[in-house]
Amino acid sequence: MKVLIVEDQEELANNIFEFLKKEGFQSSIAPDFFTATDKLAAYEYDIVIIDLMLPDGNGMDLLYSLRANRKNIGTLILSAKNSIDDKVRGLDAGADDYLGKPFHLLELTSRLKAIYRTRKQESSNTIELNNIIIDTDKKEVSVNSELLDLTKKEYEMLLFFANNAKRVLTKQNIAEHLWGDFIDQSDNFDFVYQHIKNLRKKIQKISGSDIIETVYGVGYKLKAQ
Amino acid sequence: MRLITKIVFLYLILSLIVFIIGGIVTIKIISNEVKKEERWFLEERLSSTERYIKRRQPEKDIIRDKVIIKPQKDSIEINNIIFSDTIVYHSTLERPEKHNKLEVGKKIEGNFYKIILYDIIIEQDDIVDGVIESMVKIYILLFVVVIIGSWFISKELLSPFEATLSAIKNFDIKQNEAIHLSDTRTKEFKRLNQFISQMAKKITADYQSLKEFTENASHEIQTPISIAKGKLELLQEGVLTEEQKKLVSDATKSLTNLSKIGNTLTLLAKIDNQEFEQTENTNVNEVLENFLEEYEELILLKGIQLTKKLNEEVNWNIHPVLLEILITNLINNAIKHNLKEDGFIKIYLEDKKLIIENSGKAINHATELLFARFKKGNQSSSSLGLGLAIIHKICKVSGLDIKYINREQLHQITISE
Numbered sequence: 001m002k003v004l005i006v007e008d009q010e011e012l013a014n015n016i017f018e019f020l021k022k023e024g025f026q027s028s029i030a031p032d033f034f035t036a037t038d039k040l041a042a043y044e045y046d047i048v049i050i051d052l053m054l055p056d057g058n059g060m061d062l063l064y065s066l067r068a069n070r071k072n073i074g075t076l077i078l079s080a081k082n083s084i085d086d087k088v089r090g091l092d093a094g095a096d097d098y099l100g101k102p103f104h105l106l107e108l109t110s111r112l113k114a115i116y117r118t119r120k121q122e123s124s125n126t127i128e129l130n131n132i133i134i135d136t137d138k139k140e141v142s143v144n145s146e147l148l149d150l151t152k153k154e155y156e157m158l159l160f161f162a163n164n165a166k167r168v169l170t171k172q173n174i175a176e177h178l179w180g181d182f183i184d185q186s187d188n189f190d191f192v193y194q195h196i197k198n199l200r201k202k203i204q205k206i207s208g209s210d211i212i213e214t215v216y217g218v219g220y221k222l223k224a225q
Numbered sequence: 226m227r228l229i230t231k232i233v234f235l236y237l238i239l240s241l242i243v244f245i246i247g248g249i250v251t252i253k254i255i256s257n258e259v260k261k262e263e264r265w266f267l268e269e270r271l272s273s274t275e276r277y278i279k280r281r282q283p284e285k286d287i288i289r290d291k292v293i294i295k296p297q298k299d300s301i302e303i304n305n306i307i308f309s310d311t312i313v314y315h316s317t318l319e320r321p322e323k324h325n326k327l328e329v330g331k332k333i334e335g336n337f338y339k340i341i342l343y344d345i346i347i348e349q350d351d352i353v354d355g356v357i358e359s360m361v362k363i364y365i366l367l368f369v370v371v372i373i374g375s376w377f378i379s380k381e382l383l384s385p386f387e388a389t390l391s392a393i394k395n396f397d398i399k400q401n402e403a404i405h406l407s408d409t410r411t412k413e414f415k416r417l418n419q420f421i422s423q424m425a426k427k428i429t430a431d432y433q434s435l436k437e438f439t440e441n442a443s444h445e446i447q448t449p450i451s452i453a454k455g456k457l458e459l460l461q462e463g464v465l466t467e468e469q470k471k472l473v474s475d476a477t478k479s480l481t482n483l484s485k486i487g488n489t490l491t492l493l494a495k496i497d498n499q500e501f502e503q504t505e506n507t508n509v510n511e512v513l514e515n516f517l518e519e520y521e522e523l524i525l526l527k528g529i530q531l532t533k534k535l536n537e538e539v540n541w542n543i544h545p546v547l548l549e550i551l552i553t554n555l556i557n558n559a560i561k562h563n564l565k566e567d568g569f570i571k572i573y574l575e576d577k578k579l580i581i582e583n584s585g586k587a588i589n590h591a592t593e594l595l596f597a598r599f600k601k602g603n604q605s606s607s608s609l610g611l612g613l614a615i616i617h618k619i620c621k622v623s624g625l626d627i628k629y630i631n632r633e634q635l636h637q638i639t640i641s642e
Contacts, residue, residue, distance in 0.1 A: 009448050015455030022462060080447040102451035102484045105458045153522045167462070170474060179523055181485070182553065184561050191526040217467045 001116050002044065003027040006036040006062065007051040007078065016049065019105040025112075033057030040070070046119070047074040047112055050095075052086070060093060067094035074115040078103070106173055110163040127162045129222065131207055134162055143206040153178050154199045161212065161222050170219035196220060229379035233371055240367060248360045255352050260325065264308055267327040267342050271306075274340055278333045290316060291344050297337040301330040313343055323349055385409035389418055396425060398432045398499075432498065439494040446487045454480050489611045492550070496618050501544040504623065509539040509579060512548050513572070516556065524560060530569040539574050541642050543623040551619045555638060558612045559583035564634070578641040587633050 003025050007013040013029045020027045028043075030036035033056045040048070048066065052059040059077065066073055077090040080101040087098045096115045099108060117125050117136055127134040133142050139155060141148040150158065160177050161169065171189035174196075200212055213223045274292060287294040307328045315322040324343040331338045388407045396404045404425040406418040457477050461470065495501070513535065524531050541548065559570045562585040573580040620627040620640060628639040 009452065011452040012448065012455060015452060015459060018459055019455070019462075080445075080451075101447040102454050102480070105455055151522055152518075170461075172474060172477065176481075179520065182520060182523070182557060184557070191523070191528075194526050195522075218470055 001025045001046045001112070003112065004030060004036065004039060004043075004045045004048045006030045006033075006048060006054070006059065008032060008053070008055050009051075015105065016108065019109065020112075023109050025109075031055075033059075033062060036062055037065075040066070040073075045073055047076060047115055049076050049078055049108075049112075052077060052079040052090075060090070063090070063093050063095055072119070074112075074119045076108075076111060076115060104173065104176065106164055106167070106169070107177060110160060110177070113163045127159075129162055129165075129211065132158075132203065132211065134159060143203060146206050148202060148206065150199070150202060153195070154202070157195065157199060161220075165222050168215045168219050168221045173219065227379075229375050229383070233375045237368060237371065241364065244360050244364050248356050251360075252353055252356045255356065256349060259347050259352065263325040263344065263346050264327070266346065267308075267325060267344060268306075270342050270344070271327060271329065271340065274342065275331060275333060278331070278338055278340075282334055282336065291342065293341040295339040295341075297330070297339055299337070300332075301337050301339065303330045303332045303337070305330060311343055315345075382411070385411060385414040385418070389414065389421060393421060398429060403429070435494070436498055439491050439498070442487070442491070447484055450480050450484045450487075486611070489615065493611075493615060493618060496547070496615075496622055499622070501547045501622070504542040504544055506540050507543050507545045507548050509541055509548065509552075510535055510574060512545070512552055513574070513579075516549070516552050517572075520556065524556075524570065527560060527563075528566070528568065529560060529563055530567075531572075532569065533572040535572070535574045537575050537577070539577055539579065541623070541625065543619075543625070547619050547623060551616060551623075551640075554612045554616050554619075555579075555581050555640075558616070558638075559585075559636075561612070562586070562636070576641075578639055580637065580639045582635060582637045584634050585636050588631050588636075 003020055005013050005016050005020075005027055007016070007029065008031050010031065013031065017027055017029055028039065030039050033054045036048075036050075036054075039045075048062075050059040050062055054062075059079070063075055063077070066075055075095045075097075077095045077098045078101065079086060079090070079098070087100075090098045096118070097111045099111060114136070117127075125136045127136065131144050134155075135141070136159070141150055141155060141158060156178055157174060160174065171192040174192050175183045175189050178195075196212060200210055204210055211223050212220050214220055270292075274294065278294060283294060284296055286296070309326045309328065311324050311326040312321050313324045314320070315324075322345060324345050326341065326343040328339075328341050331340055385407060392404055392406050404422055406422055409415055409418065454477060457473050457480070461473050465473065517531075517533065521531060543551075556570070556572075559581055560583075562583070563570070564584045564586070568584045569582075571580075571582040573582075616638075617627065619625075624642070626641050630637045630639075
């Protein structure tokens with residue numbers, strides 16, 4: 001997956017670049033509107049991450065021109081204007097997703113992958129983890145061809161693990177991904193343990209094996225396959 | 226009461242007083258004038274009576290209508306004209322009437338005569354009646370003319386004022402447009418318009434700079450927080466000892482808190498700036514159901530028992546975004562301040578009210594203080610203390626009534642329109 005990061009904050013752009021590199025994505029940085037149009041004309045990208053406030057223009061204009069001329073490129077808006085109006089305007093203008101600052105890099109990669117999956121039309125939108133198949137179109141999970149009955153949040157958590165297969169996810173990461181702003185930072189996040197236990201049980205009941213590994217004192221990760 | 230009505234009313238009362246005094250003065254003046262005329266008239270009659278006596282030289286008393294001549298044997302004082310009033314029966318009017326009387330002694334052809342003449346030209350009553358009648362008629366005319374006139378004139382005179390009022394009413398601070406006031410030649414209105422347009426300019430400028438500040442502050446704060454959080458996340462990816470991982474995680478928590486404070490203060494400022502002014506009839510049930518669908522699982526995972534009785538359809542006039550924020554904060558508050566064990570949350574929709582009950586530690590101090598910013602039930606808790614401030618503010622701008630009751634371990638918030 002090739003990603004263009006249009007972000008004028010050098011440090012922030014570097015953070016994203018580094019994180020995506022570890023994820024195995026090829027990405028490049030455009031610090032302003034001019035460089036972004038230049039790079040988009042010269043190279044092919046799968047997804048463009050657009051910051052709305054650029055020193056020499058508005059990210060929305062970049063979005064409009066992409067939607068008009070390069071419909072096959074996925075777009076994700078990044079903005080500190082975290083108001084609902086901006087979100088609606090961005091999505092109405094044709095952006096695939098919207099993320100307000102500050103955000104978790106984990107969250108960003110999850111969303112980039114989701115955009116990538118929906119945009120790749122030739123293959124079906126499924127993720128396979130050994131004998132577990134996650135269908136992101138139907139939002140269904142099956143184990144050994146048997147449909148798994150998951151709650152909405154359990155499904156989202158499994159998808160989060162699948163999108164970050166190699167990473168250790170902390171309880172805080174999981175809680176914030178699932179419940180966002182609603183999560184209180186003073187929480188001890190013990191309830192995440194309960195949540196994971198429920199998911200593990202449901203999968204184990206059908207497949208007979210546990211796919212989530214506890215990393216002591218840190219969090220959880222998918223078992224290596 | 227309209228200003229012009231008040232002025233007209235006062236004017237009519239004052240003119241009534243003037244008319245009454247004026248009427249009395251008029252009666253006096255006319256009466257005096259009439260009396261003077263009557264005296265001249267009587268004096269003229271006196272000379273014709275003298276000529277009559279000269280011709281006839283009567284020896285007996287002559288008493289006729291309005292003339293009495295009495296020949297005198299002894300000498301009397303002469304040429305001493307005395308005017309006085311007397312009541313005499315009036316032959317044509319057939320009733321006693323006040324007459325003007327002239328009494329005088331005269332020496333004609335060596336004989337002395339006492340001559341008494343009396344007459345009236347206009348009766349006193351008639352003068353009073355005439356004056357009152359004309360005054361009343363003039364007053365009625367004045368009354369009608371003033372009321373109708375004032376209606377037309379005030380429309381014309383006050384039209385710049387009305388125009389200014391409607392301009393103020395239509396002035397929207399969020400439009401960032403200068404206020405348009407029509408030209409007027411009236412000095413007072415000119416000053417008023419000048420003052421208002423200056424004030425509007427200043428208010429608009431202040432509002433814009435405040436708005437820009439809140440937006441910029443949010444942007445400027447969120448970007449560095451984003452950078453720091455990203456660095457910490459990258460750090461977390463590396464090989465760290467357990468202790469180091471805890472440090473990173475704590476730092477991330479604090480940064481998230483910081484960004485939340487920024488967002489919340491921005492939200493409070495936005496509500497203050499009336500950016501969520503437009504209200505619509507919003508269904509509370511729907512917002513509540515949507516919210517619970519998303520978060521019910523979390524409540525249960527935290528070991529809190531959730532009871533909901535959404536028996537009734539409740540609609541409020543509120544900006545839908547504000548209602549969402551209100552409900553989020555209410556339930557978040559109920560979760561956050563719940564008991565560690567055997568906690569419960571009960572949500573009722575009934576009698577057009579939203580009632581949220583939850584278990585939690587008893588509060589020892591005055592509950593009103595809880596609605597202030599950064600006030601917490603327990604100062605050592607790590608919550609931001611902004612949740613109830615937002616709830617309170619949203620209720621205030623949306624015209625909702627909020628009641629908070631705490632009875633030992635039971636907390637109840639009731640919100641109604």
